[in-house]
Amino acid sequence: MSTDGASTNGHASKAEMDPNQNGDENKKTYHKQATGLAWETVQAHSKENDLKLYGSCFCPFVHRVWISLEHKGLDYEYVEVDVYRKPKLLLDINPRGLVPALRHGEWGCYESTVLMEYLEDLNEGRPLLPKDPKLRAHSRLWSDHINRHIIPIFYRYLQAQEAKDQAEYAKELTEQIAKLVSAADEQGPFFLAGDHMSFVDVQMAPWVIRLEKVLTPYKGWPNPEPGSRWEKWVRAIEDAEPVKNTTSTDQLYLDSYERYAENRPNTSQVREAINSGKGLP
Ligand SMILES: N[C@@H](CCC(=O)N[C@@H](CS)C(=O)NCC(=O)O)C(=O)O
Incomplete structure (x- = not known):
């Protein structure tokens, strides 16, 4: 995958436009590939593994689980998914279609806090919860x-x-x-x-x-x-x-969050929940 393609720099050509751009190709959209040190970490964890993190590079909920995996020093595979196009491999684990999702062998689960607890319960690598x-x-x-x-x-x-x-x-x-x-x-x-x-x-x-x-x-x-x-x-x-x-790198976050900062339609379930006064997904 290139690091400077249309879909990774926050702009997209007409054919590739995302729903949050609402037909305006000048609008920035979310990145679909990590950059900087995060990209190096993706590459270091691209090999097939029993433990897989399905994530999207801009997502803070994914970021939590990813930091936990790195802190613990576990062997894992990072799999980037376009969470707004919801591939089957994500929906098979999480029918709500949200990242992060984790697969461990045949078993899968989701929800960032639950996943952090699961990794903790494996009792492998450096713990995050104290003993007391x-x-x-x-x-x-x-x-x-x-x-x-x-x-x-x-x-x-x-x-x-x-x-x-x-x-x-x-x-x-x-x-x-x-x-x-x-x-x-x-x-x-x-x-x-x-x-x-x-x-x-x-x-x-x-x-x-x-x-x-x-x-x-x-x-x-x-x-x-x-x-x-x-x-x-x-x-x-x-x-x-x-x-x-x-x-x-900073640009990934600037581009990926422009849709939230402008409160644009078709951004995400999080945006809808906030606008309708409901709890976050
Ligand atoms: N409560 C969930 C929230 C996860 C979440 O909102 N993820 C966003 C990406 S940052 C998502 O998957 N959005 C998909 C959508 O809006 O359809 C968690 O803690 O894991």
Whole structure:
């Protein structure tokens, strides 16, 4: 596959246009192949394997599972799918047609948090959940906070077209992140004490990356305050090898999220859920 083809640079020729472009070839669309270090990781994991991650390179939910696989150092195969054209091999695992999906031998499953738990339960490679039951519950509690209170507001804010709404959602996102940070170990740099990434860090990492690479350019989301605990955490996440090795170059995120930033029709199930006030898929 070429790295600079029409379907990988965010533009597409008329014949290849995606539904979210709504017939306008000048609109950027989602990338269909990772770039930068993430592309190197795809290539290093292109060989047939019993454990397969079906993913789309721009997707933050996929990013979670991918970071987990890299953190654990498991053998796996990364399979890129065009999630809006829903190949049968994806629908066979996930009738909802969402990525990430995982196949392990004959068995398949989906939902990013469930998949992270599954990989944890394999007890192979570096764990992400701590041993202590109370710390495990603490990790699950704050993962739930991310899923319920941070991710929906991230999309609501990104899709908001009115300045008034953007200001309201920026405030709410700031408050929800502040709650998460206040639950983190005081020193860090990660969520739990000690110098290692764990479950909550991986749950949050894809959105840490997209705050800077998507929400800042499109909606003016501010950089973390210098010297703050939040800044320390953001830098630790960005510098973690499993995160770096699964992150593409900035342009991929800029192009892939233009449809959300413009709240364009035919973008995704996530966009529809936000606009109709329903829970995320
Ligand atoms: N709750 C799911 C959400 C996954 C999800 O929304 N994935 C998006 C891509 S980022 C998707 O598959 N969209 C397909 C569609 O909108 O049809 C999870 O945590 O895995």
